[in-house]
Amino acid sequence: MWKKESLSAPEYGKIYQHVINKERRGDYLGKTVQVVPHITDAIQEWVMNQATVPVDKDHQEPQICVIELGGTIGDIEGMAFIEAFRQFQFKAKRENFCNIHVSLVPQPTATGEQKTKPTQNSVRALRGLGLSPDLIVCRSTKPIEMAVKQKISMFCHVEPEQVIFIHDVSSTYRVPILLEEQGIITYFKHRLDLPVDDKPTVQLLKWKRMADRYERLLQTCSIALVGKYTKLSDCYTSVFKALEHSALAINHKLNLMYIDSAELEPSTKTEDPVKYHKAWEKLCKAQGILVPGGFGSRGTEGKLQAITWARERKIPFLGVCLGMQLAVVEFARNCLNWKDANSTEFDPNTKNPVVIDMPEHNPGNMGGTMRLGKRKTVFTTNGSTLQKLYENVDFVEERHRHRYEVNPELIPQFEEKGLKFVGHDTEGQRMEIIELEDHPYFTGVQFHPEFSSRPMKPSPPYLGLMLAASGKLSTYIQNGCKLSPRDSYSDVSEESCSDN
Template sequence: MKYILVTGGVISGIGKGIIASSIGTILKSCGLRVTAIKIDPYINIDAGTFSPYEHGEVFVLNDGGEVDLDLGNYERFLDINLYKDNNITTGKIYQHVINKERHGDYLGKTVQVVPHITDAVQEWVMNQAKVPVDDDRKEPQICVIELGGTIGDIEGMPFIEAFRQFQFKAKKENFCNIHVSLVPQPNATGEQKTKPTQNSVRALRGLGLSPDLIVCRSAKPIEMAVKEKISMFCHVEPEQVIFVHDVSSTYRVPILLEEQGIIKYFKQRLNLPIDDHPSELLMRWKKMADRYERLLKVCSIALVGKYTKLSDCYASVFKALEHSALAINHKLDLMYIDSTELERSTEAENSVKYHQAWHKLCKADGILVPGGFGIRGTEGKLQAISWARTKKKPFLGVCLGMQLAVVEFARNCLNWEDANSTEFDPDTKNPVVQVMKHLPFQNGLMSVLWFNLSWQLSTMQLLTHFAVGWEGELEKMEKSVG
């Protein structure tokens, strides 16, 4: 088993997940079986209780695990199925160690961060790396491990120490560390600065890990002089400094890495039985990335939700629409609209926001109302749904969005003015959406059913022109599912 540890410096959210996914994609294109593990240093057991503004949308795995959205990137890029144990958190590790201590497994010894927590991390990684994630059910050959947060974070220290020890346990030819850092370019000078990367690498070395590759993130392509400076001050060869600037699509990143000789480096560093040249899989990937950049036709979709300040809150919706648009050779223009800004109360408080929101909604080619919880913003969503129905705009409701479509239809077409969901009004006389109390999953199952049905039948249709009205589309859907 070969292990590739991806760490980050300077700032969080620098793109470690995309870098880790891209490295896995490149190695898989070389014919290797790849798995991935994400380490999140927070004390929560999993991501299920987070606000979307904390870490973005929760990604739900096939086994029901609620995990960080980076695991969604791994599954999409690598075409694999991961499990909840592929996401390690501080909470999981401490819970595991405490349970062993209560069971008496440590035979009365004092339980400490070193060696008990660090040993637990290493054992978890080694065991989970062997779990098959491909359809052929064969054991992986490469495990890409992403360590969340940045070097120097106090909560990440036990994991850094665990991998400092692990590099000797795994042996040098089986362990590789990739450090992702930021190269900022202040507007005042326009010069690309290397000092943050130098300090980050120095901090990493001080903790016992030395980077094999330094991946430098920047807004614009980095000059050769900057590469040579980082090489000199960070004690690595120039070919061990990789640049990844902002690109039009994340699917361009594996191509950027491959063009800078990363396949040849991994072949030598980890003694891998692969060719120096990319396979047909990576060539197809390059064609897809090229096609994405050549798209001329634009399809604008209005996403009407409550958590629109952070795009990662609706990552799954964005990815599904992006893939659908690419499949029919359109470029996606996704407009985020805060549903509360469509409500009459906003017009009285801030008429500019109100009219701007409605302007975006009116010019959209299609409207999507995603899932959500709580009554806040539901009236705005109902307004958007009513607009889509009366103006015959393509519409897709997911989870709560589909339930509110039922409420809107009942109120405005059946004249049931008090029609509502029991989630919002338990005493409504017309409960058109009800909690299914006789099922153990209650409304969660209902949401899952609507989610799967609506994506399978409507995602592709949403991005094409509907020849029939909203009611006709429902009739079509009814026939499709019998």
């Protein structure tokens, strides 16, 4: 069992807030609170607590906890974390602590020579801070020559087998295969005394099959992502990956078209008709439409236009967080004839507030007022499409990040017209899932299912969108929500490998 946690930029605030709360409770007995030892101790405590949290259904303690310490060595923002892990290596003992350092090996096009100086300098800086890498993972655009590997080994004071090369490959799914080919399993087996065999595991063979399939995909499914942050696609990385996982699961190649929602609005037709028509051309070509989360009023009318297009033309649709809220607003305006229906986020004085502030939300204090983290959603209607996609469970636990909710007082009017609220919170007060009757797939979720999507276990709402967009949803449900043998990864023979 493996566990991965990330200590990246958002964690700084959590750590410091945790220490501040302890000081306010008097846990430090009036002592001066300092970065060392209080912040560094809090970081180590957080790691130890996370390392024992079960991640599988068997509820056993994980064997490995992978901590990703983001940032560049030497950045002042990460110094407290570097110091925390310098101390932690002695608490954990050498046999339980392995430091993997990732470095770039650039290759200027002018000379074509692969440069090792950046790696040498970063390793020198890391050692100066008290941490010595056990493995050096070198990123590069092209495969690295053996002479470069030997040079890094010599100047960075590690054995050649402790230098791992990862060059650009056809897909990220090839990376674990590259690691295995360079003996990383054997290294971990001896370095951390892990009870694993040298033979490839069932999981790795499934991964190889998935990587092979990714490169042979012929059928394409086009999804339009209508959002407001499309100038920087990294803003929707989790959404893109969830769609990619789902497309791969059904043997399709994903064609994700980013559409700036503001370009779908009538005002853009006047100001820049070329952008307007290009945006609508993309939307018209889409086999499925996704409206993700976001904040602020900019571009919301364009998102409403896209939702209307999906609802009226029976195009598969998925709304996530704000996307779900806007689907409710659109339905209220065009099906309930509440023309001024809106969210209080965009119009606090609307006469038909179909999306409202949550009771605990304080508009005067934006920080720390959102409904965050993993929460339970209970299915209230047996046999709903999304419940079937979640394998007919009674409830699901997904991560939330929102400050507004659907007005629970208006639910009867919506359901009377066919917009069903098939999932609530445990108290039955907050609407979590919507589904539209007489539509191939018109679903909205208040939570963010993309955060729990995995390559071999795609998120059910995103999988439902891809299935509906490719015309496979009905067959999938009739087959008990199981992929066909051609699409499944599960038929790898266990006789040919170990099952660790």
